[in-house]
Amino acid sequence: MSNYHPLTEAEAVQYARSIPGLFSDGAVLTSREIGDGNLNLVFHIREEGREKGVILKQALPYARVVGESWPLTLDRARIESEALQVQAKLAEGLVPRVYKYDPDLALTVMEDLTDHIVMRKGLIARQQYPYFAEHMARFLARTLFFTSDFYVDRQEKKEWVRRFLNPQMCDITEGLVFTDPYYDAETNSFNPLIRTEVEAIWRDDALKREIAELKEAFMTQAQALVHGDLHTGSVMVTETSTKVIDPEFAYYGPMGFDIGALFANLLLSYASHEGHTADEEIRIAYQEWLLETIETIWNGFEEQFSALWQEHVTDEMWRVPGYRERFLTRVLQDSAGFAGCKMLRRVIGLAPVADLETIEDPQVRAEAEMLALHIGQALINRRKTLEKIGQLTAWVREIAKE
Ligand code: SR1
Ligand code: MG
Incomplete structure (x- = not known):
């Protein structure tokens, strides 16, 4: 160079x-x-x-x-x-x-996408995007299915894995998402008002064992070419258009890592509106839209991924009745777990999100951050009981009420 x-x-x-x-x-x-x-x-x-x-x-x-x-x-x-x-x-x-x-x-x-805005900014301004969930479901189903072993020739897929080896960028994620937030690392930076909660996370070995398992999945499961950093700052939107940008963290990894990143950032927005939106009725309506968006993304993803599977999967073992459903349940559970890690990292670690950072009053911000920590921990700890997306959104409502 x-x-x-x-x-x-x-x-x-x-x-x-x-x-x-x-x-x-x-x-x-x-x-x-x-x-x-x-x-x-x-x-x-x-x-x-x-x-x-x-x-x-x-x-x-x-x-x-x-x-x-x-x-x-x-x-x-x-x-x-x-x-x-x-x-x-x-x-x-x-x-x-x-x-x-x-x-x-x-x-x-x-x-040039300067006629679009960064989705995160739209979410902070409480905008709704009626096509976003449908577009993201399509993006996820098609990019994840067509780059996976379920579609690509087995030998060719290994060449793809090689072409998209991205060790330094993965190293950033291994550190900032899966390691540093769970001990007193120098890179961490969080609101002093939530220190007690953060220290409890640092001491929680049961939680950290779950995160260790998710870290291992991130490092070893070459399921598909994932975007690798699919937060709401990596999506540009207008009322009718959605563009996914910035796949510099792309690599062959677990499908749930992309889905989980989106869920996490929608849920960070959910938590942030506890601090941004004073009118309760308006706040709840917006938070419900965020939860509906999560459900529509998952349901659309599942439906389209299943249709692609039925059309294209030829391997006899993968066509064994019930295996597709089992695989998709695992993707849902992984998505929840990765979402949880991504929520915790944005509250405790380096690179916080503007959704929370723009809440000016540190005490109000701490309330929203604690809600994000509680949702994140629940997603990690309870993920293996998930069968349907509606369970996940019900957990969020229940935790928000506590
Ligand atoms: C040093 S890079 C910090 C974060 O920004 C990117 O968007 C990734 O999420 C990364 O972890
Ligand atoms: Mg980026």
């Missing part, structure tokens, strides 16, 4: 201009670095007088959120651009189009 250097806004304009077919000759272009995530530079290049431009996303050789002391592989840009192209074929219209990937600069040129 000898040509690699982080682009300036001016260089990003020059770069965009040099790509044939994107802009007309002599177009007046503006460039703005708009990255607000944890890791990368994101340039929005616009032509004066035209609504849509392009996005240039460039990986930095370190984690932006921490600084140069946390070096990071630039190969994540390759993983991201390749995963986006796989997902575009499998879940048409649900990811941004990739126009170009430049390995030397670790740079991907992609569709």
Whole structure:
């Protein structure tokens, strides 16, 4: 990567201009670095007088959120651009189009989605997205089924696993999601008002055994090409459109890791509205919409995944009556467990979520954070009793009432 250097806004304009077919000759272009995530530079290049431009996303050789002391592989840009192209074929219209990937600069040129907003921001503003659940169910069913052993030739699938080996990004997740929040790690950062609750988690060996099992599943179960970081900051939305972005953590892992990430972030929003929304009727209506969204995502996923299974699975053992149902129950249970870990990490560990962080009063925030911790722990501890998604949403309602 000898040509690699982080682009300036001016260089990003020059770069965009040099790509044939994107802009007309002599177009007046503006460039703005708009990255607000944890890791990368994101340039929005616009032509004066035209609504849509392009996005240039460039990986930095370190984690932006921490600084140069946390070096990071630039190969994540390759993983991201390749995963986006796989997902575009499998879940048409649900990811941004990739126009170009430049390995030397670790740079991907992609569709401008600045007419969308980050889902997390919409959730904080109590917006509802009527197509979101249906779109996500489709995204999950198709990307997870068509990259799994249930569809891909067994030998070819192992090549896919190799192509999407993503050890450094997985290492981040192994640390930040599955290890650090459960002991007094330096990376942790939490509201001092919840220290007693957090210390109880650190002492809870039964809970930590469950998390250890989920960590092992994350590290060893190469079921499908998962997005790997499917929180609500990785989804852009309008009223009618949903686009999944940022698959730089993609790797072959357990299907429930993606589903669980979505559930976790919808539930973090649920907990945060205890602090954001004063009017009880409005709050409950919104929280119910979040729970319905979880149910619709799961039910849609299950239905579409089952239909794909019935159409495409040929292996005699997988066609044994009842095995598909057994497999999907395991995915549901894994999803709940991973969701729980992802809730705990966002309250205790590095990289908190704006849903909770934007609750200004620390005492009010602590109430919402404790609710998130209680829901997260229940999902981890009770996951193996789950048979239907309605049980999970009932737990949430019951815990919120306590
Ligand atoms: C150092 S990266 C922190 C977090 O940001 C990403 O979105 C992932 O969730 C990661 O764990
Ligand atoms: Mg990201």
